[in-house]
Amino acid sequence: MTQTLIRNGRIVTAVDDYRADILLDDGQIAAIGKQLDVGPDTRVIDAVGLLVLPGGVDVHTHLDNTFGDSTTADDYESGTRAAAFGGTTTIIDFAFQGKEDSPLDAIARTQAKASVGASIDYGFHVILTHVDETVLGDMKHAIRHEGVSSFKMFMAYPGTVMVDDAAIFQAMRLVGEHGGMVALHAENGNVIELLIREALAQGHTSPRYHALTRPAILEGEATHRGIKLAELANAPVYFVHLSAKEALKHVIEARDLGIPVFAETCPHYLFFDESVYDSDDFSVAKHVMTPPLRDKQSQDALWTALKTDDLQLISTDHCPFCMKEGHMGRVHQKEHGRHDFSKIPNGAPGIETRMTVIYDGGVRSKRITLNRFVELTATAPAKLFGLFPRKGTIAVGSDADIVLFDPEGTQTISAHSHHSNVDYSLFEGKHVHGVVKKVFSRGELIVDGEQWLGRPGRGQFQVRGEVGGF
Numbered sequence: 001m002t003q004t005l006i007r008n009g010r011i012v013t014a015v016d017d018y019r020a021d022i023l024l025d026d027g028q029i030a031a032i033g034k035q036l037d038v039g040p041d042t043r044v045i046d047a048v049g050l051l052v053l054p055g056g057v058d059v060h061t062h063l064d065n066t067f068g069d070s071t072t073a074d075d076y077e078s079g080t081r082a083a084a085f086g087g088t089t090t091i092i093d094f095a096f097q098g099k100e101d102s103p104l105d106a107i108a109r110t111q112a113k114a115s116v117g118a119s120i121d122y123g124f125h126v127i128l129t130h131v132d133e134t135v136l137g138d139m140k141h142a143i144r145h146e147g148v149s150s151f152k153m154f155m156a157y158p159g160t161v162m163v164d165d166a167a168i169f170q171a172m173r174l175v176g177e178h179g180g181m182v183a184l185h186a187e188n189g190n191v192i193e194l195l196i197r198e199a200l201a202q203g204h205t206s207p208r209y210h211a212l213t214r215p216a217i218l219e220g221e222a223t224h225r226g227i228k229l230a231e232l233a234n235a236p237v238y239f240v241h242l243s244a245k246e247a248l249k250h251v252i253e254a255r256d257l258g259i260p261v262f263a264e265t266c267p268h269y270l271f272f273d274e275s276v277y278d279s280d281d282f283s284v285a286k287h288v289m290t291p292p293l294r295d296k297q298s299q300d301a302l303w304t305a306l307k308t309d310d311l312q313l314i315s316t317d318h319c320p321f322c323m324k325e326g327h328m329g330r331v332h333q334k335e336h337g338r339h340d341f342s343k344i345p346n347g348a349p350g351i352e353t354r355m356t357v358i359y360d361g362g363v364r365s366k367r368i369t370l371n372r373f374v375e376l377t378a379t380a381p382a383k384l385f386g387l388f389p390r391k392g393t394i395a396v397g398s399d400a401d402i403v404l405f406d407p408e409g410t411q412t413i414s415a416h417s418h419h420s421n422v423d424y425s426l427f428e429g430k431h432v433h434g435v436v437k438k439v440f441s442r443g444e445l446i447v448d449g450e451q452w453l454g455r456p457g458r459g460q461f462q463v464r465g466e467v468g469g470f
């Protein structure tokens with residue numbers, strides 16, 4: 001592969017901010033220094049005026065994931081391309097354990113799809129839908145020999161993916177012993193199910209009832225329960241898509257006691273609130289994700305927690321379903337629930353917009369520093385999920401996953417110009433500062449302005465080490 005020298009850029013990591021040249025060779029960062037000398041065959045890229053950032057690491061995406069009858073609108077090919085255009089060079093997606101199969105089957109099946117589709121590097125969390133001795137044995141094997149060390153479990157969606165507290169506890173006890181971690185979707189599924197049935201029985205079918213039947217207190221309750229289970233199991237625990245102050249307070253309390261509790265939030269919870277549900281219009285279905293958008297106080301609390309490290313990272317929960325039925329050949333999308341909110345597939349897109357909206361609304365708006373931005377979007381996810389220092393930073397010997405980012409450039413976000421298959425953007429029409437100019441993945445230039453130079457299948461599976469240890 002050609003050597004590349006990135007010259008005159010401003011290198012920003014979670015802790016550094018300085019001007020230097022970077023030499024990329026053989027997929028890695030070979031040298032960093034002032035006025036590095038290179039031979040005539042080296043490609044030289046001038047990054048004057050640009051930030052040189054580590055490629056983003058998004059540890060919560062749903063590509064080619066099926067929930068009930070609905071499959072997400074992005075597969076590995078379109079989803080990783082969209083991620084790359086947004087400055088993300090590594091994702092951790094999900095391998096789904098079906099009713100009859102084991103975690104290792106789930107990994108093999110997902111690997112077969114990702115290895116041909118992905119254009120950026122990837123790993124998996126296994127979604128556990130049941131736990132028994134065989135599953136526990138597989139989990140141990142997955143951590144030790146497959147590089148899959150995190151497992152998602154649902155405290156919501158009874159009858160499909162929800163598992164009981166004993167199953168969660170058993171999984172936690174195992175990962176606690178073997179260097180893995182359980183990631184929890186924390187909502188009290190049984191009570192939510194009751195509220196949904198009651199709402200429908202009263203004729204409340206519009207999408208706003210998705211939010212009204214999933215109150216924040218039930219996220220708070222499940223979060224607290226998950227923490228107690230983890231404490232008893234002597235294991236770290238990670239909360240996905242934390243949205244509410246009612247949940248956050250339990251995370252803060254546990255962390256203050258030194259319990260290894262970690263949590264992410266997602267851009268939609270930082271930029272939108274529950275007021276979007278003040279309408280019976282079906283367009284509200286765009287915001288039908290789980291947990292739903294919360295109150296303004298929660299939004300403020302999330303921003304504060306990102307600053308104080310009570311929340312450790314931002315991932316997208318990119319779970320795209322089209323508004324229009326049949327778009328890109330996808331059926332059972334949002335429209336499926338026009339007459340029954342409980343049939344609207346849950347989720348929203350975000351894989352391509354994360355870096356820019358957090359830069360614009362976080363760094364430029366002075367809610368977080370530039371170093372913290374890098375930490376939240378790249379370094380911390382890489383550390384927490386066993387990818388660091390190969391991923392998540394700019395250092396000699398790290399993979400050459402690098403984003404050249406124009407902090408003064410502007411763009412208007414739109415589904416017409418994004419690279420995902422999904423037919424809408426939560427940020428449609430939003431004018432933002434911060435533009436991804438070039439993206440390198442293991443030293444290869446895969447995004448050059450609007451030009452796509454990546455190719456499906458070039459992404460590599462990432463064998464992950466111990467997780468939850470920071």
Ligand code: URP
Nearest residue numbers: 185289290317319346347
């Ligand atoms: O609404 C969401 N978040 N859909 C994706 C599945 C999940 O719970 O993360």
Ligand code: ZN
Nearest residue numbers: 185240241290
């Ligand atoms: Zn979830």
Ligand code: ZN
Nearest residue numbers: 060062317319
């Ligand atoms: Zn999710």
Ligand code: ZN
Nearest residue numbers: 410431432433
């Ligand atoms: Zn402007």
